[in-house]
Amino acid sequence: MACGTYVRQRRKERQVMNILTNDIENNDIKNFKEIVFNIGRSFFIGSNDYSFTLYAESMKRERKEIFDFLLSFHGRDDEGTIAALEHVLKNQNSVPDYFVNGLLNKYTYVENDEDLLVRTATEKCPQATKLLLDKGLDANAQMGDWTPLHRALMIDPDNRSEELITTLLCYGADPSVEAYNGYNCFELAMRHAHTDFVREMLFDFTFDYHSHHNLHISVLLQLGKLKSPLFHQLIKHDVEFFLDEYINTPFLENLSDLLLLEFDYFKIIFQKYNSICFEIFKNYIFHYFKSEPSSRGSFFGRRLPDIERCLCAEQTLMKFNLLLHGPASLNKNVIDFISTLDSYKVFSHISKSTNQTEVTEIFVYLLTWGLRVRSTLLDCVFQEYGYCELFKLLLFMDVEHNKYGVVHPSALVFYICEINSTLDTLSLTEYTVDSVFELMNYFVHPKLDKYRSQEEPSKKLEITGNYPHIPSLVEIARNTFREYFVTKFDIKNAQQFYTLLNRLPISVTHKKIISLETKLYNV
Structure with missing residues (x-):
């Protein structure tokens, strides 16, 4: 045309x-x-x-x-x-x-026009749905693999969806029919956060004591997280639980939900469904080691929440103690799981929710069962608590240096950990100004004096009166000893250095000076 x-x-x-x-x-x-x-x-x-x-x-x-x-x-x-x-x-x-x-x-001129009924449910139209049901349409009519009840449960919950679900059930909708993803209606109500009224109504319509039921474990975990009375009712029924297959990240969600449970609910699941706990940990370990190191923490390009955040929950030690003293097969998977944890993230999450004593207790326990120490952890602990008992303990551990997303620790922590380093070889530009000024409490060095004269005029004025021009005899003796000690015993890392230092027959005061725990200058 x-x-x-x-x-x-x-x-x-x-x-x-x-x-x-x-x-x-x-x-x-x-x-x-x-x-x-x-x-x-x-x-x-x-x-x-x-x-x-x-x-x-x-x-x-x-x-x-x-x-x-x-x-x-x-x-x-x-x-x-x-x-x-x-x-x-x-x-x-x-x-x-x-x-x-x-x-x-x-x-509705044509008999059994089921697609329309599913559509009215999808659009949350309880009056229209009731009108169609009154005309004789089947409440269990399917459009593809969906029934009207499925669609009503998968839309955002509100008063209309509650009225719609009630209407469909009153007209004979079968809540046991599974959707294409294998979830029945009660499971859909749990996954889409419907009200207690809807969940309890569907529970009563779905479960009885004379039938066997198969459910995804996520349902029980969600009920436990909500502290719902349905949790205790459900475990009294003849139910076999299995892992979720259709959610995007079942290996993460199932494990995080399990670890976030309060201990009483956690203990019930562990004792009654020990085999499913084994599968949850096994599934997570499989996906973790299957992925490339650089892509861990993501799923098909989507960033996943940290599993370490689940350790902020109360009674963490009690949960791990229960898991690690369970069957040998589960014990192995739990140990493998602990080895996958990012110790820096564990500390970041736990330190926000509890005190220093409990943080130390949790870390000592996890280190005993194979938690790996990353270099960034030492920096994080030092910045939060200073030269504390946990920091001292970490100096005796094998330390992994991050290959991905390297974060430089503070200059002082670097010097404490890298026992073969010297101020002459230390690149001060890699650290913050505050971090470099912190070294002035331990060293008098031309390099630091030059840095002080070039950076932060206000701080220069603050410390000019206190900063000496020449090192003290204690600093000279300390530096000389450290250099001799490392050379004499061919020490390669901090673990060897502080282990041998701890064995020396010298006073605690001297050990604190050599390990840089004691400040020599007050600037």
Whole structure:
């Protein structure tokens, strides 16, 4: 079709639509019918906008006669009629019942039009759903693998969805029918955070003491997290639990939900469903070691929440003690799990929720069972608590240096840990100004004096009066001893250095000076 011809045709169509909308406004049914019969059905084919516009205008202005004519003129498969139906379903509260019922009746001329029932459930239309059910449609009608009850449970919960679910159950909807992802209706209600009323109603409709049930373990874990009375009711039934397969990250969600449980709920699951605990840990370990080190913590490019955050929960030690003294097969998986934890993240999360004594106790326990120490952990502990007992303990451990996302520790921690380093070789530009100034409490060195004169004028004034010009005899003796000690015993790392230092028959005071625990200058 030539461009000019197309433009002229579109202009003519708009003129016709203007006349028709004016007829609706004026309620001129005679002229409206005459024009529609003259232009015929072909005018509306290929553009559902035209017929939908006429439906919308007739409903807006409440022109019932024109609306009824449109219903009789258009077929039930007409795109404009379908669009009008979707419009009233989404805006049912603002559309008069006459028009809602008219469109619904249009779609219930054919017996068992199940797709429409599923659609009314999807759009959260309890009145429309009840009207269709009253007309005899099956409450368990399926569109694909979904029933109306499935769709009602998968939409965002609110008062309308609660009314809709109640209506469907009253009309015989079967909550035991599984959706395509293997979840029954009670499980869908749990996953989509429906109200206690909906969960309890579906529980009563689903479970009885004479039947065997198969459920995803996530349901029981969620009930435990919510401290729901349904948790204790459910474990009294004949239920076999299994791991979730259809959620995006079951290996993470199942484990995090388990670890976040209060101890009483955790203990019940461990004692009653020991094998599923084994599968949860095994599944997580498998996915962890299967992934590349650089991609751990992500799933198909999506960042996952840290599993370490689950250790902020109370009674962490009691939970691990229970797990590690369980069956040998579970014990191994739990030890492997502890070895996967990022010690820096563990400390970051735990230190926010408890005191220093409890943090130290948790870390001593986890280190005993194979928690790996990263270099960033020492820096984090030192910044939070200073040269504390936990920091001293970590100096005796094998330390892993991060290969991905390297974070430089403080200059002082670096010097404490890297026993072969010297101020002459230390690159001060890699550290913060405060971190470098911290070294001045332990060293008098030309490099530090030069740095002090170039950085932070305000801080320069603060420390000028206290900072000596030459090192003290204690510092010279300390530095000389450290250098001799490392050379004499061919020490390679901090673990060797502080282990041997601890064995020397010298006073605690001297050990604190050599290990840089004691400050020599007060700047």
